[in-house]
Amino acid sequence: MSAFFVIPRAAHDLLVSRAYQARGFTAAEAAEGTQLAAEAARHGIRTHHALKALHLDDLFGSGVGGCVPAAQITVLPSRFAASERWNANKKLGQSVAYRAIERAIELADQFGIAQIAVDNAFHYLWGGGYVMAAAERGYFAYTNCTSALAEVVPFGGKFPTLGTNPHSWGIPAPQANGFPIVIDWATSTVAMGRVQALQREGKSLPPGAAVDAAGNPTTDPNLVASLLPFGGHKGYGLSLLNEIFGGLIGGSLPTLRGRPIPAPGEKNTPVFYFQVIHPDALSGANFACGRSQADNLAAVLADILGHGNAGAMLPGQLEAAARQRSDAAGGLLFTAAEIAEFNELAAGLGLPPWELATLAAAPHA
Numbered sequence: 001m002s003a004f005f006v007i008p009r010a011a012h013d014l015l016v017s018r019a020y021q022a023r024g025f026t027a028a029e030a031a032e033g034t035q036l037a038a039e040a041a042r043h044g045i046r047t048h049h050a051l052k053a054l055h056l057d058d059l060f061g062s063g064v065g066g067c068v069p070a071a072q073i074t075v076l077p078s079r080f081a082a083s084e085r086w087n088a089n090k091k092l093g094q095s096v097a098y099r100a101i102e103r104a105i106e107l108a109d110q111f112g113i114a115q116i117a118v119d120n121a122f123h124y125l126w127g128g129g130y131v132m133a134a135a136e137r138g139y140f141a142y143t144n145c146t147s148a149l150a151e152v153v154p155f156g157g158k159f160p161t162l163g164t165n166p167h168s169w170g171i172p173a174p175q176a177n178g179f180p181i182v183i184d185w186a187t188s189t190v191a192m193g194r195v196q197a198l199q200r201e202g203k204s205l206p207p208g209a210a211v212d213a214a215g216n217p218t219t220d221p222n223l224v225a226s227l228l229p230f231g232g233h234k235g236y237g238l239s240l241l242n243e244i245f246g247g248l249i250g251g252s253l254p255t256l257r258g259r260p261i262p263a264p265g266e267k268n269t270p271v272f273y274f275q276v277i278h279p280d281a282l283s284g285a286n287f288a289c290g291r292s293q294a295d296n297l298a299a300v301l302a303d304i305l306g307h308g309n310a311g312a313m314l315p316g317q318l319e320a321a322a323r324q325r326s327d328a329a330g331g332l333l334f335t336a337a338e339i340a341e342f343n344e345l346a347a348g349l350g351l352p353p354w355e356l357a358t359l360a361a362a363p364h365a
Contacts, residue, residue: 004333004362007342007354012038012332015342016050018349020092023062024069029092036094040126041332044322047193048126051341053094055196056123060148060258066269067092067122073099082111085249086118090269093124097143097272101130104276105139112281118272119250123148128184128319130274131170135180140277141170146246146270149258152188152227155236158215160226161254163270164188165242172279173314176298182316187239188227195221200337246271329362 013034020030037050061067071091078085084103088096100116107114124130127143134141147163154162164186171181189209198205199221212218213225229235243254251257252267261268279293287296305312326333334342336356343353 003335005336005339005354005356005359006329006331006362007334007339007359008331009038011354012041012050015346015349015351016054018351019050019054019345022349023057025062025092026070029069029095032095032098033092035098036125036129038332039129039132041334042323042326043129043132043319044326044333045126045128045319046197046338047191051338052193052196053125054345056125056148061122066090066148066258082107082114084114084116086116088118088121088272090120090122093122093270093272096121097124097127097130097274098133100272100274101134101141101143101276104141104274105134105137108139108276108278108281113277114275116272116274117249118274120267120269121145121272123270124272126184127166127168128170128182131168131184132180132182132316132319133170134276135170135172135182138172138279139170140172140279140282142275143168143273144242144245145272146242146251146254146257148270150254151192152229152239153211153215154240155229155233162187162229162236162239162243163254163257164191164227165239166191167238167242173294173297173301175294176301177314177317179320180316181314182319184315185230187229187235187242189230189235190227192227195224195227200341201335245273249273325362329360331360333362 016034016037017030020033021027033053037053041049057067062069068090071089073091073096074087074089076085076087096118100118104114104116124145127145130143131141144167147165150163151160152162152164153160166184166186168184173181190205195205195210204219205221207219208228210218210224210227212223218224229239249271251271256266256268257270259268283293287293291299301314339354339356346353
């Protein structure tokens with residue numbers, strides 16, 4: 001039997017939307033939170049689907065004041081036409097992110113390039129989902145954020161002072177391979193959501209990913225206290241960039257994020273940064289052999305994957321394959337352990353459970 005079962009998108013969306021609205025979020029916020037959760041599951045992002053999103057809200061969000069349902073975004077004055085500064089006022093991060101990408105696309109259409117800096121935010125979960133959506137519309141997009149909690153030890157250190165601090169790039173490449181190139185990663189060796197997923201499934205972490213409370217390496221997800229940056233000093237440097245951007249935008253001390261504020265005037269909220277570029281703003285209009293910009297990108301990628309490199313993959317290829325598999329199955333794919341957690345959520349909302357015996361098993365990949 002397959003390890004995955006098929007949940008109809010409508011059934012998933014109903015449950016997740018109800019869960020958000022039960023926490024006081026508006027119907028629009030619930031729809032945006034549900035959309036990101038569904039797209040994460042659809043693309044095989046098991047670390048950032050609805051279970052992670054709602055767990056994050058339970059720990060740091062609407063119940064403890066870290067996220068404010070129905071909050072309104074304040075657009076601050078800016079002397080730069082293509083740059084906007086937003087105070088999210090602790091609004092649901094997925095709502096803010098979708099709106100920021102949409103606004104950045106509008107500005108990029110006008111100015112060629114746009115950026116939006118967001119202060120006082122709540123974590124937006126899967127950054128790749130936002131840049132992928134922009135890339136599918138033909139734009140180059142980038143985002144980074146500071147995470148909800150400092151849980152990563154800096155290279156050479158012992159105490160966690162960094163977030164998992166993801167970077168996400170989306171690059172349209174329809175003529176090259178039919179799906180966007182999406183480079184999306186946490187700067188820790190694994191995301192904390194991956195630790196939680198492995199704990200749920202009873203599996204171990206890879207070596208060099210985490211440490212226990214005493215600072216000793218561990219592969220047991222039940223003993224993880226902190227994470228390690230990927231690639232040693234290189235991952236540390238990329239994580240540090242997020243903290244620097246965060247500090248410049250308005251974020252406070254990393255070790256205060258997600259925790260009670262220890263002194264008046266301090267802040268404990270994440271920040272976001274978005275950039276969108278119109279493809280025409282990049283073109284030097286002098287491509288070899290009379291190729292167009294899209295043709296040239298396809299040629300570059302073909303050269304990289306040529307020369308005996310048939311086994312190499314492009315970033316975003318696994319997500320595209322997961323999306324194709326999910327769509328072919330006619331729903332979103334979840335394991336029995338994940339469905340059990342969804343059923344706990346449903347019970348609390350007075351909704352019927354998803355019965356494994358009635359669910360279709362997903363075809364093997």
